[in-house]
Amino acid sequence: MTSIDGLKESLINAGRILASEDQGDLIFGHVTARLPGDDAHFLMKPHQIGLEEITADNLITVNLEGEKVA
Helix, strand or coil: CCCCHHHHHHHHHHHHHHHHHCCECCCCCCEEEECCCCCEEEEECCCCCCHHHHCCCCCCCEEEECCEEE
């Protein structure tokens, strides 16, 4: 498992925990994590899915301006 795979798994788990504690509201709420060794890009949950729906395949990479880059 790469460090990015581990980071994705952490975000998935964080989303599930937040959802189980009723901290999401349908598609509202988010989780993000800065990419290791990269001060300009983050992994984040896209806005159209709920916290409990996060998967490694639907996490997106955004830059500091919030623009999707991957």
